Amino acid sequence: MAPTAPDKLVIALSSRALFDLEASHEVFEQQGREAYCRYQIEHENDVLEPGVAFALARKLLGLNEDSRQRVEVILLSRNSADTGLRVFNSINHHELDITRAAFTSGGSPYRYVAPFGAQLFLSADPDDVRAALDAGYAAATIVPSRRRTSGDPGALKIAFDGDAVLFSDDAERIFKEQGLAAFARSEVSAANEPLSGGPFKGFLEALCRIQAEFGQHDCPIRTALVTSRSAPAHERVIRTLRAWNIRIDEALFLGGMAKGEFLRAFGADIFFDDQQTHVGAAAEHVAAGHVPHGVANE
Template sequence: MSKTPAPRVSLVVAISSRALFDLDASHRIFETEGVDAYCRYQIGREEEILEPGVAFPLVKKLLALNAQLGERGKVEIILLSRNSSDTGLRVLNSARHHGLDISRAAFAGGSSPYRYVAAFGAHLFLSTDPNDVRLALEAGCAAATILPRAASPAPAADDGPLRIAFDGDAVIFSDEAERIFRNEGLEAFNATESRAAREPLSAGPLKGFLIAVHQIQALFPAQDPPLRTALITSRGAPSHERVVRTLREWNIRIDEALFLGGLPKGVFLKAFAADIFFDDQEVHCDAARLHVATGHVPHGVANG
């Protein structure tokens, strides 16, 4: 009797062209001279290779996992762009030049491409356009705004494992606890979290993405895996217990958990060597992008 093969595990990330490549010069033309000038500029330079953008190192490491996954799983990058197919040709040419295995794309011809996130089955949408990200989140898709590079960001390591770091409240988890903290203060927050320590937190917008990452992780040996995750949160004791028990209830493995008790996150992200960090609060994102690529998740009470 033949054994039924295990289903193939997938991780699908949709990304905008401006997050993947440096399109600042052409975007300035679009803003100052309009659509027609932008189209002429891109078509006239479609054989000129674009330089990597903020999320390029992340995408490169994600795709590199496929060589080790074999038939067990696959990581796929989907290109979503407001460009037309004409002007998007330069983006696909650049992806091919840089050795990025991207075969699926949607060119929305000036419209927001967020509508195709769910259609492609993407677990995460990364874009430099905050409005597109908000629309995706409102549609129930995990999404984050890739922030511009800081003046002197720490260079991402080309080798070593892919490292993804997450904030907790309003990112992996709902903002239910954050609302108590903002409305009633730290003492009430700690008291409430202590009482509810054995009650799992509700899901936040990036829970599904974390689950997909965890399933890919599970295909690799626990020792020295090519993909590591970290929870880096402002929470400290005693509010840490509910977080630990929630992840246990969800059967999600987090490799490292840092409960900072209000300390700034930037230096810890640098120490973890994160390839990307996701947070809901702009103040934390602005500090983090001095050290690592950062995705703002505009969800929850901190984002009004």
């Protein structure tokens, strides 16, 4: 197999993000490792149902349909090779083009994010996600969601919060420590100063590189910024994205309104936010990932 191309978008998923492994995970939690291993081997020919990130993975892999491999999905799993056989059998059943994997037998798999060249790591394990973020990689904890499959068979739609996700948490830190009025004054005075990049800046840049291969009207990817900011704090965000030369298809400045209904209207395949309350509410409508980064998670 050819090595991973340097300009390819590489996404690393844990097995619990890709498939519904809650029943077997419950065996592990209640009965221990040996019982879990027996359970997985006994059920290795039972196909796993899609998990929260399954629809995202399918749409990402669908970007390769015109014979160019723009995206690769890697499996990073705490399973052993033995227990991981059920996962690969399910991958084959669902006809997902996933061929590379690391099975770590209980060890944290985030160590293999860099060797595989992944720009994003999605896992159901918060500790693995925090370790990946601390090491400088974009990562999010997939949370349980009512939505397991995408309601939109068309474009891949990914939505991001702004501060502490696409951007640094510098502005959010002022809001948390000094209040809304001080935050608004600070953002107005710094409107022409681009914000520093957050953990998901590189992932968005990679999406933009794929978007640049298509015309605006036939692009298979749409992105959205869904932020609690409102005017006048909008200007610095717009100027930051312009300074980065990054394309955002839709920008929603909600001024503190709940994000869930807006994300459903956008048709997001996944939404990334640093605040657990926002992620939990969003998960009622769309797949969501918690980014445990910045002042809100200290």
